[in-house]
Amino acid sequence: MKTLCSLLLILAIFSCSGEEDNTPSAPINDSFDPAEVMATLLREGELIGVGHTVNGTVKVYDDAGTTVVVLDPFSSQNGPDLKVYLSKDANATQYISLGALKSTMGKQSYVLTEMPDLAEYKFVLVWCQEFSVLFGKAELQ
Amino acid sequence: MSKEQISVGAALIIFVFLATPFSVAQTYSRTIKFIDANFAVGDAEGSMALSFNVDKGLGKKKKIVVGVGGRLTSYLGKNQYYETAPARLTSGSTGPQVIFKENIAANIDTFLIKTAQVNSLNVLITLGYNFSEKLMVRFNIDAIGLSFGKNTKGNYINGSRGAIEAASPTTWNALLVSDNDRGSLNSEFFGRYLFNKKWAVKAGIQFHFTEYTTDTQVQQFPEANDRFRNKSLMFTAGLSYKL
Numbered sequence: 001m002k003t004l005c006s007l008l009l010i011l012a013i014f015s016c017s018g019e020e021d022n023t024p025s026a027p028i029n030d031s032f033d034p035a036e037v038m039a040t041l042l043r044e045g046e047l048i049g050v051g052h053t054v055n056g057t058v059k060v061y062d063d064a065g066t067t068v069v070v071l072d073p074f075s076s077q078n079g080p081d082l083k084v085y086l087s088k089d090a091n092a093t094q095y096i097s098l099g100a101l102k103s104t105m106g107k108q109s110y111v112l113t114e115m116p117d118l119a120e121y122k123f124v125l126v127w128c129q130e131f132s133v134l135f136g137k138a139e140l141q
Numbered sequence: 142m143s144k145e146q147i148s149v150g151a152a153l154i155i156f157v158f159l160a161t162p163f164s165v166a167q168t169y170s171r172t173i174k175f176i177d178a179n180f181a182v183g184d185a186e187g188s189m190a191l192s193f194n195v196d197k198g199l200g201k202k203k204k205i206v207v208g209v210g211g212r213l214t215s216y217l218g219k220n221q222y223y224e225t226a227p228a229r230l231t232s233g234s235t236g237p238q239v240i241f242k243e244n245i246a247a248n249i250d251t252f253l254i255k256t257a258q259v260n261s262l263n264v265l266i267t268l269g270y271n272f273s274e275k276l277m278v279r280f281n282i283d284a285i286g287l288s289f290g291k292n293t294k295g296n297y298i299n300g301s302r303g304a305i306e307a308a309s310p311t312t313w314n315a316l317l318v319s320d321n322d323r324g325s326l327n328s329e330f331f332g333r334y335l336f337n338k339k340w341a342v343k344a345g346i347q348f349h350f351t352e353y354t355t356d357t358q359v360q361q362f363p364e365a366n367d368r369f370r371n372k373s374l375m376f377t378a379g380l381s382y383k384l
Contacts, residue, residue: 085303091305092296092303092304092305093304093305094303094304095302095303095304096301096302096303097298097301097302097303098301099301129253129296129298130220130253131220131255132220132253132255132294132295132296132305
């Protein structure tokens, strides 16, 4: 069975897979200013890489009833299909996707129209969705 | 049987009836037995299949054939998107009329599997046509059987919400109608050419369903569901040995 699996793996690897899209890498500087909109800081955490290079700080704000997750400063190794998850644990066992990572470099914010229970959703993850790989995580305090 | 498989089967039947009046008057063996070994490749996926086929010629000339057999298929896919499987969710009903119904997009969620590996052992049925002793076309489809494979983790995606959940290949396979199908079923439309008395090459297309059942019912809307299906269209080629 191992030989069969290996043969199939080779077959799948060499089959005509599509080109993988990488995340934009041009530095960005999001305009969200918590002082200007008088947003309340709810949680924050430090991003650490997991088998990949990810650095930065995550802050979660309440902006008049909407949740805003801000990565600032932020830098990440590039990869295909990178997403930002607000998750109950570091394994994405249950998560809310904040969308595609806007850039691998620079300040960026993600708006959630709902107010998740941050006592339950305690992690922000940088997650490669296509390959189910965790790039980085921050535990919110 | 999917809408696509029905289309291929219908095309073959029409082709057979159109081709019959122009074919050379010649009769063929009543029963032909083949062992086939073939592989298929698609987009980041592939399969290998080993099958035993017994084909019976019909009518005076034995040009039209029907057959039965058995097939072991092993499928491997990388980062494959599985979708909600049950017809009651995809089409809103479970009868044969689901062939003519549009999918209900709001009911269909995704289960992304990093490494899908499904082995299935099925009884297959065949419909075909012999152009000559050496050249023939066949359409076959798995009808009933079982599947096995490793439990693996996948990413259940429902809009912005998601969860990582474990899943295994659905054990029992059954060919019904369209999304009423259950489990993992392989089908092929191919041409076969005998280059000597025993050996033949075959090439065509393979339409292959694989299905996983999640450990818990991860989908809750509009009702609880744990079955997710992937449909693969692949190029297939291989060798046949005439018994």
